[in-house]
Amino acid sequence: MSILYCCISDFAPALVRRDDPRLQRRPLVLIDPEERVFAASAEAAACGVVVGQTARAAEVRCPEAHLMETDLARCRSEFETLLQLLEHTSPRVEPHGWGAAYIDLGNLVQRHADGVSLCQEVGRAVRRELGEPLQPALGWDRTKFTAQAATKCTQPGHLRAVDSVRERAFLQPLPVTLLPLGIDALQRLGFLGLRTLGQYATLSPGAVWQQFGRAGRLAQRCARGEDDRPVVPRSQERRLAAHYELENPLAEQQHLLTVLRHLVSPLLAGLRENLQACGQMRLTVHFADNNAQERARTFLFPTAEEKRVLLAIEHLLNQMSWQAGVEALEVTLERIQDTVASQLSLFPGETERERKLHKVQHYLAARFGANRLRRAVLSHPGAPLPEWRASWLEES
Structure with missing residues (x-):
């Protein structure tokens, strides 16, 4: 490719x-x-x-x-x-x-x-x-x-x-937060002292699967330069749907939300395992009077988080007019795409820290003047008194 x-x-x-x-x-x-x-x-x-x-x-x-x-x-x-x-x-x-x-x-x-x-x-x-x-x-x-x-x-x-020959060498020093993993997984990597893609790539695949499941293994393939996911054009966007028919018509919203949770949870789990998210969710409700209503919710940021999707489902249910009990429910996840890594600064590497520090420095210099900034340096580490060991340098 x-x-x-x-x-x-x-x-x-x-x-x-x-x-x-x-x-x-x-x-x-x-x-x-x-x-x-x-x-x-x-x-x-x-x-x-x-x-x-x-x-x-x-x-x-x-x-x-x-x-x-x-x-x-x-x-x-x-x-x-x-x-x-x-x-x-x-x-x-x-x-x-x-x-x-x-x-x-x-x-x-x-x-x-x-x-x-x-x-x-x-x-x-x-x-x-x-x-x-x-x-x-x-x-x-x-x-x-x-x-x-x-x-x-x-x-x-x-x-x-x-260069494909130098792909692994290019990836090794980059921060592990580039991986499209969830916040919990990134925090666990941080607790384990894993900061770079190179460190994550060298772990045993079996250990990665045991700790982080299929999503962690796919992320490790990315860190190793072995990502084989194809580019999926918009005309071929995949959809996931689940349908459930109730034995008896149901009108209690909380019971419906429980059914919908069991309906949508496996779909979202599958997305998370494949490092994917949905950009839109569609809810179709079939009523006992042969009427059907459909509502859709577009997410500002694609998600596979169960809490966010369930809140959207509850909001869509509240928009519907209830004339009879519910006989069937259908949930469709649309606009599926790769998860976007959004927590890049959770465990920043040195280069990222320096880049952000420079941004703050330029902003403060523009606001207060460059001559107001000083940097502490250890100029005389062997001095007998602590206050003699450091000095201030003016930042340009």
Whole structure:
């Protein structure tokens, strides 16, 4: 396979700043319809603002931030423009969260030089269509995971091509938090002292399966450069459905929720085992009076979390009008895609710590002036008094 990963960092904030350049130098926080953080600019993230926080918590973390409602229709429209543009290069394009997608170049590339040229042309086409603030970082490799990881090691407007011969060497020092595992699994890896992909890759496959199940084993294959997951174009998106017929019509909502939990739990467990999530859930209810009602919920971020899906199901049930008891239930999970690793800073490596520290440093220097920052250094470690051993250096 030959796979290009196209990623526009901070897609929603970059889109807002493109349309309103006055917001370029100010921390920006976008709020979703539930009054929680949908996206945050790098400056706001450096102050501790994270996706899912309440708007009030974001204000406390970053008082200088400009908070505004997210124009979801605008975000979806621009993302659709991006996907259609990528599909001009290859019809096999798979969305992967906001502002990112895999492109299967297939037989379009015969030589390495031709592949580099084609990838660079894709980047230029995106920049021409969406504008300079939305230029993507590009990663190219034979596997999906390594291509995605490559974008974390390059800047917007640049391409990182990974040689298949050096794939393992490239992956080894990268943080294990790049893996699309759940928070619990990442925490356990941290408790075990596993910080890099190289450390995780060298574990016994049997031990990984015993500790983390099928999802952990698939993640280990990713860490080893053995990811064989294909790019699934939108026209071939997979759906999962489950149907249940009740022996007697049921009208009690709590009982229906219990049935729906047993119905949807195996579907979600299967997604988690395959490192996947669903972007939309559809609920169909058949009533005893031969009437049927259908409702759908689109998730802002694809999920396989049972709690989130059950809350969505309860919300859809509340939207329905009840004229008779329920005879049958059907749940369909749609827009299935690979899980997006969202906890990249849970156990950051040294390079990631330094990168984030530099972001904070630049922000503080812009706000208070560069001459206000000092760095403590151990200049005289052998001095007899502790206060003589350290000195301050001015940060430029």
